Amino acid sequence: MPPAYDPGAVEEKWYGYWEENKFFHARVDPEKEPFCIVMPPPNVTGQLHMGHALDNTLQDILTRWRRMQGYNALWLPGTDHAGIATQAKVEEQLAKEGRSKYELGRDKFLERVWQWKEQYGGRITHQLRKLGSSCDWDRERFTMDRGCSQAVLEVFVRLYEKGLIYRDYYITNWCPKCHTTISDIEVEHLDKPGHFYFIKYPVKDSDEFLAIATTRPETMLGDVAVAVHPDDRRYAHLVGKTLILPVADREIPVIADEYVDPEFGTGAVKITPAHDPNDFEVGQRHSLPQLQVINRDAVMTEEAGRYRGLDRWECRRQLVKELDARGYLIKVDDHNHAVGHCYRCSTVIEPMLSKQWFVRMKPLAEPAIQAAKDGQVRFVPERFTKIYLNWMENIRDWCISRQLWWGHRIPVWYCADCGEVIVTKTPPDKCVKCGGTGLEQDPDVLDTWFSSGLWPFSTLGWPDKTVELAHYYPTSVLVTGRDIIFFWVARMIFSGLAFMDQVPFREVFIHGLVLDALGRKMSKSLGNGVDPIDVIESHGADSLRFMLVTGNTPGNDLRFHFERLDGARNFANKIWNASRFTIMNLSDFTPGPEPRGEVLTLADRWIRSRFQEVAEEVTRNLDRYELGEAARILYEFTWNEFCDWYIELAKPRLYGRDRDDRYTAQYILADTLRGTLELLHPFMPFITEDIWQRLPHRGQTVMKAPWPVPVEEYRDIPAEEQMDVLMEIIRAVRHIRSEMNVPPGKKADIVLLVIDNGTRSLVEKWVGYVETLTAGRVTIVPSLAEAPEQAAHAVTRAAEIYVPLKGLIDIDRESARLAKEVSVLDRDLAKIRGKLSNEGFLSKAPEDVVEKERAKEAELSGKKKAIEDRLKMLGR
């Protein structure tokens, strides 16, 4: 084995081995308890980013862990057709050829997109493999494959038949660049510095003016009224009067509506139903006309009169100038406000009137609210329940039609002859009403999230009644980022309830975002993204995974620091070398009978006992989704206990002449290491497999090794306490050596004064530990007639330590060191004695806490006395 771990070769080798042997494949087995995760499908033509890396690492850890625990574990992968993003990419490609999708026509264009999908669709799944994802590739799905498309048709038709899908002329968010409507949650509100324009609207046949305030003056060309609050005394006399709209010179009414906030602006609001969602609703309440002054390219329409043909921003500039020149502009204030942007292209959204398809949300949301409230679906961390509920309870109808070509085409046909609307899964050849053949399918496609909302059951075979669906639905847990709770999680929940009568997953494990080192979101425009594939190539997939999962708590964001990545790589290397040591010393080892009883050394009993606790703690933390905590426990056990102590103490036994003792050491070493690798496997699948295969083992792969379960019989509290005693002595001696600048190579004489007989026999039995780990020669005595003057001194719970250092001791320095110890002890003692003299503490604190304080007091005061005696002896 090479002295440093080289992930490159190892990773490819083992992933191939796993995949070829179908270890990821889950067969339905009614005898075994199912565990199922459906992968949040990444964009089929996208590439892996850190968010994916985190999300899939977490899923893989859970899946590998449950699989080892014996569950029938299925992690179902797949990709998403990502309507806008994919279509935009292909359009870009066409543009480079100097062509447009219109030139090609719909069918040819779609052929191109499918070609693109074939070409790039494998990229991200290939990258997921590099990460080590143990998903069942035999069951890989795509939101536009036949099954998923069938599910989409089924759902659309059923919802339509239930009256939950309708088509309406409505105001929606229009992206002038993507040329499609987008849903409310696809709009990103960004605070932008802007202006608040105060404009006078003259009252007809009067000298009076009504002042309004707006952030979008260009929309005034489409104003059809001005609204004030019904209780607003300032304007009560104007309600019902007519205003003359400046510039346009149209007459518009003053109306009263509760929607108006009298405190905001002037308390009078211009109403533009065609270009503002709130105004739209006001307009409906008051039966106002809808005047469209901005078109789909965000250019002013004919209705804008002189301003027609101008871009919306240019129109604003010129119009404000005119208002000012003609005396209508009162003032312009600076004003920061949230402006809606397209989440895909960041263009400012234009609220636009158009005919669209909607899902009626209220009836669907109700059971979805109930499900979260009574725990059918549980969020981890819990606080996300509130965020989910808040959104669900205030939900608005969902606009599902998109003016795109790439996606699930809406299964609706219109009869040219009689106008009949036909909603059906199979394309009709004639009108069901008039028999006419002039049928035309709705040109729009469905929102991508419409199909991904069905993902947990469409991928398991729905609408067919498959065995997979019966076995794995509801799935166990959904793992996803907190940024798509609304987009996706919510939609899966109400869809699942609507079509499966059960929640799609019992738990939702939410994680944060991966930020850059400065705490900024990683984004293409900032160029601050770190490519997981680069990281895997430089540091290995295991290091990336370990780094992503540690030092982080569920739901919180995580900053990406290369230093932490180095730390994870160093840990992998530490594992590698501990294993290298073990394997090098196992050449003549074949596992035979388990060593029992007296042949076990204290260190053997200790490490084995500690391992049981670690197995228990790791499992407990995985159970509560504290993956970072589980990883931390393994890190500390491996490094600080197994490597730093157990391996060091095993060395003399491995090199010694006692064959039985060597065998015992080999046995415990191999056993503990193998167990540790098994616990580490879900986190670091590659390195653990590579080493596990080199150790004595049973089975084809660590992936299918049984998850370590704590063995009560191996728990050994006395051994742990005794090891503590010895470790404390060893640390104290090392401390002295270091303080006194004793060269590491030099053997030092050590005198241990151990008064208690039981403790003394313990220390006598395992004195070798002290000698090995301190490079010392130890003498143990029950009493000291005369303590050596030329010696450094320390006190532990069990022993007083003297390290004679003839000629090396500076009495002044040693005294000063001891005096400092005393002052530290005094400080601690004062705190403890304060507690112990507190009546309330003694009567109200639990007994074991009081007892602990008493014991501590005794220990520290004993220690203090010993040091003071020593100081006295040194003549201070």
Place this chain on the structure above:
RNA sequence: GGGUGCAUAGCUCAGGGGGAGAGCACUACCUUGACACGGUAGGGGUCGUAGGUUCAAAUCCUACUGCACCCA
């Protein structure tokens, strides 16, 4: 405007009612036959501020300040 999270060592972050933790960085020593991607020892924090609950608060509660995010 409403909501959520965060504030702990120089940096990044765990922890969470009874002795302040880790990694990195820092200091000193060490090329010891697993590992310098290493070892040993060490320095460093009134746990954001102010109240409250409690025998006991970094931890629970309230308010405030600052930062981040979400929603309107």
